[in-house]
Amino acid sequence: MFWGKIPYMDLVWVSESYRRQGVGSGMFHFWEQEMKKRGATILMTSSMEDEPEPQEWHRRNGFRPSGQLTFAKLQETPEVFFVLDLV
Ligand SMILES: CC(C)(COP(=O)(O)OP(=O)(O)OC[C@H]1O[C@@H](n2cnc3c(N)ncnc32)[C@H](O)[C@@H]1OP(=O)(O)O)[C@@H](O)C(=O)NCCC(=O)NCCS
Numbered sequence: 001m002f003w004g005k006i007p008y009m010d011l012v013w014v015s016e017s018y019r020r021q022g023v024g025s026g027m028f029h030f031w032e033q034e035m036k037k038r039g040a041t042i043l044m045t046s047s048m049e050d051e052p053e054p055q056e057w058h059r060r061n062g063f064r065p066s067g068q069l070t071f072a073k074l075q076e077t078p079e080v081f082f083v084l085d086l087v
Contacts, residue, residue: 009045
């Protein structure tokens with residue numbers, strides 16, 4: 001939870017042999033519904049700037065980019081953040 005109230009999907013991982021079969025989106029939509037039931041109005045996620053594939057996946061699931069951060073030596077590649085408004 002970001003600020004203790006915005007659900008933050010910090011890592012989702014599907015085994016390589018099961019990718020592009022809807023597994024990741026299925027897990028995401030399950031989590032999305034669970035967060036809605038708990039009263040969430042917005043979801044967050046992120047991925048590294050140089051990883052276009054997961055970014056495409058986030059967009060495909062309705063997320064929009066909302067800015068990026070760098071974390072000094074901990075991670076020099078910027079981390080792009082995405083949000084999704086729940087209606
Ligand atoms: C990102 C990840 C979770 C996607 O899971 P998945 O089950 O393969 O994805 P889905 O089948 O739900 O894909 C839905 C749509 O997202 C998009 N998408 C998914 N993987 C993509 C890729 N590698 N490149 C471009 N678009 C992609 C496509 O539009 C896809 O629809 P399509 O297959 O009909 O074209 C999976 O590739 C993964 O585990 N990657 C390694 C870990 C990672 O990068 N996690 C995310 C960052 S935290």
